[in-house]
Amino acid sequence: MKESDSVIFEKDAKGYVPVFNRYKIVLDHGEGAYLWDNNGKKYLDFLAGIAVNVLGHAYPPLVKAITDQAAKLIHTSNLYYTQPQADAADKLVKLSGLGKAFFGNSGAEANEGAIKIARKCAHNIDPEKSQIISAWHSFHGRTLATLTATGQPKYQEGVGPIPEGFDYVHFNDFEELERMVTDKTAAVLLEPIQGEGGVHTPKGDYLKKVRALCDKHKALLIFDEIQTGIGRTGSFFAYEKYGVKPDIVTLAKGLAGGVPIGAFVVTDEVAKAFHPGDHGTTFGGNPLACAAANVVLDTIPKKEFLENVTKEGDYFKEKLQGLQKKYPGYIKDVRGEGLILGLELSDTEHGRDIVNEAMEKGVIINCTAGNVLRFIPPLIITEKEVDFLIECLDEILVKYAK
Ligand SMILES: *Cc1c(COP(=O)(O)O)cnc(C)c1O
Numbered sequence: 001m002k003e004s005d006s007v008i009f010e011k012d013a014k015g016y017v018p019v020f021n022r023y024k025i026v027l028d029h030g031e032g033a034y035l036w037d038n039n040g041k042k043y044l045d046f047l048a049g050i051a052v053n054v055l056g057h058a059y060p061p062l063v064k065a066i067t068d069q070a071a072k073l074i075h076t077s078n079l080y081y082t083q084p085q086a087d088a089a090d091k092l093v094k095l096s097g098l099g100k101a102f103f104g105n106s107g108a109e110a111n112e113g114a115i116k117i118a119r120k121c122a123h124n125i126d127p128e129k130s131q132i133i134s135a136w137h138s139f140h141g142r143t144l145a146t147l148t149a150t151g152q153p154k155y156q157e158g159v160g161p162i163p164e165g166f167d168y169v170h171f172n173d174f175e176e177l178e179r180m181v182t183d184k185t186a187a188v189l190l191e192p193i194q195g196e197g198g199v200h201t202p203k204g205d206y207l208k209k210v211r212a213l214c215d216k217h218k219a220l221l222i223f224d225e226i227q228t229g230i231g232r233t234g235s236f237f238a239y240e241k242y243g244v245k246p247d248i249v250t251l252a253k254g255l256a257g258g259v260p261i262g263a264f265v266v267t268d269e270v271a272k273a274f275h276p277g278d279h280g281t282t283f284g285g286n287p288l289a290c291a292a293a294n295v296v297l298d299t300i301p302k303k304e305f306l307e308n309v310t311k312e313g314d315y316f317k318e319k320l321q322g323l324q325k326k327y328p329g330y331i332k333d334v335r336g337e338g339l340i341l342g343l344e345l346s347d348t349e350h351g352r353d354i355v356n357e358a359m360e361k362g363v364i365i366n367c368t369a370g371n372v373l374r375f376i377p378p379l380i381i382t383e384k385e386v387d388f389l390i391e392c393l394d395e396i397l398v399k400y401a402k
Contacts (some may be wrong), residue, residue, distance in 0.1 A: 005038055023359060025130035030057025033378050035364065043359065044385055045259040046377045051195070051227050051340070054254035054300060056378040062295045067290035077282060086292035091297040092265050095236055098250055099268030101235055103261060103285025104358065107226040108141025108250035110262035110313075113279060115145050115189070117266060118220045120273040127217060133180055133219075134173040134189045137197030137369070140224055149189055152197075172203045178213060185219040187248075192238040195227035195376075198301045198369030199335055199342025207244040212374045220270065221245040223358045226262075227340065230254035231379055234310035234338035241337065254300075254379075256292035261285070300379065303381040309379050312386065313338035316375065319390045330401035339381065347400060354396055361392045 003011075008026050022143065026038040033056050035043045048054065055062055069084065078080055089101040104110055115132055119316065122129035126143045136151040144163060147155045151168040165186075169176045171194060180189065186209060194200040214221040223246040228238035235241050237249060247270050252262035262284070283289075300307060317334060320343050324331040335346040345351065351367030358365045375389075 002038060008038075013110070023356070025359065028097060032056040032058075033381050038338060040354075042265060042362060043387055044363045046375050046381075046389055047364050048254075048376055048378045049258060050366070051232060051253045051376040053258050054230055054232075054296060054379045055382045059257065059380075061299070062292060065291045065295045066259065066288065069288050072215045073144070074288045077281065078285065082287045082290070084287045085285045088285070088293045088297060091294065092251075092263060094299055095297070096265045097245060098247075098249065098265045100271040101263050103263050103290065104281050105260050105283050105289075106141070106262045106352065107224075107250070108143045108146045108262075109281070109284070110226065110250040110252050110264050111140045111146045111149065111222075111224060112143050114222050114224075114250050114264040114266075115149065115187070116279065117264070117270060117273055118187035118222060118248060120278065121220060121270055124273060126183070129184050129186050130165045131182070131185045132187050132354060133177070133185060134166065134191055135193055135194070135197075136168050136190075137171065137195070137200065138191055138224075139188075139196035140191075148183050156383055161164075169312055171197075171200055172206050174206055174209050174213075177210060181213055181217050181219060182212065183217050183231045185214075185217055185378040186221050187220040188214055189222040189224060191224045191226075193228050193337060194244060195340065195369050195374070198344065198372040199374055201335055201337060202242060207239070207242045211244045211246075214247075222248040222250065223244055223383065224250050226250055226252040228378070229310055230296065230362055230377070231306055232338055232340050234306055234313055236301045236306065238337070255296060256289050257296045259289045259292040261289040261293055305379070309338050311344055312381055312383065313341070315383050316381075316386045317341055319374075319386060323390065326394070327397055327401040330397060336375075336399045339375070339379055341375045342368075343375075345371045345373065349370060350400055354400070357396045360391075361395070363389050363392050365389070 005026050027035055028038050029036050033045050035045050045061050092101040119130055134149045135153055138151045140146040140149040148162040148166045169180055223239050248266045250264045255261050296379045324334050333348045336342050346372045351371055355367050
């Protein structure tokens with residue numbers, strides 16, 4: 001039975017741990033780049049469940065793969081082999097040019113595993129080699145190790161003691177990193193483009209220099225591509241764009257088109273650090289999640305699909321730059337690659353109001369880092385849909401940009 005919005009809000013207030021500052025709509029179903037709420041109102045989705053629904057909502061081949069697999073076998077534990085998991089690992093290894101994959105259930109779990117295996121590798125060189133360096137304004141997850149790697153102190157307040165051996169540098173400041181990395185550094189962990197931090201892109205050959213510095217000190221380079229991977233930037237992994245290969249890449253969000261999954265993919269050399277019993281998961285990489293991942297991994301890496309992401313992304317960015325020209329004082333910056341785009345406002349107060357007004361007009365967007373409107377739509381978004389968003393934004397911004 002469908003209940004009214006107010007009954008659902010009340011149930012949630014009574015029964016759910018209040019960690020989310022939710023928008024006041026109840027979502028019911030979706031199709032393609034559209035969502036419908038409980039009252040039948042339609043929304044164009046420029047958030048995609050935070051970069052998750054890469055193939056849009058209710059994509060028929062994905063629905064079919066999930067329902068067919070559910071009817072056969074949902075879960076087995078990792079004590080046995082399954083075809084979907086073997087296929088998904090094989091595909092990720094081929095796409096990444098790395099050696100071996102491991103599946104968990106979320107982004108945080110992927111990063112947790114990456115940090116663990118990096119430390120294990122380092123320990124084999126020198127038991128005191130354990131430092132993990134990440135960037136200020138990064139986001140790596142909510143478990144204790146990943147919230148520690150997350151360079152935003154607000155996530156670490158009141159939950160200490162937090163794990164030791166984590167240090168932070170400013171993204172794009174290579175000299176600072178050069179001073180920080182030593183032979184005791186186990187790994188440098190970076191998002192190639194910072195997502196939650198406000199869509200910050202790497203400048204010049206920053207990532208290439210980071211790669212060389214890591215090699216010099218036998219530190220591993222971990223790229224957190226949980227948000228930037230799976231075609232988001234127009235290449236399957238963002239690192240391909242920058243011509244830099246990590247030792248470990250982590251994925252989650254879009255990997256199974258909405259079914260919970262996470263993965264770390266490592267070189268064969270790194271994989272040698274883990275032996276039976278060193279790591280594990282009950283649910284991770286179960287046949288249901290991997291059947292979904294296989295649809296994503298068969299669809300998005302195709303040349304035409306990725307070229308279309310680049311084309312739509314370029315079109316979208318140009319339109320955002322058009323808005324910036326119109327409201328030069330109000331819009332500070334437009335940045336991003338492919339379909340991860342950010343529009344930085346000089347206004348640090350009205351981000352949430354703008355998101356709410358867009359929702360009233362039937363467009364779902366997001367504001368991150370306080371003043372950056374972030375656009376991470378399904379990768380199937382079209383120019384017409386971009387035009388609709390831009391019109392709505394124009395109508396909203398004209399009121400604030402005075
Ligand atoms: C979302 C995100 C995570 C955390 O993923 P969860 O599935 O929420 O644990 C980690 N890193 C990056 C870059 C992310 O965008």
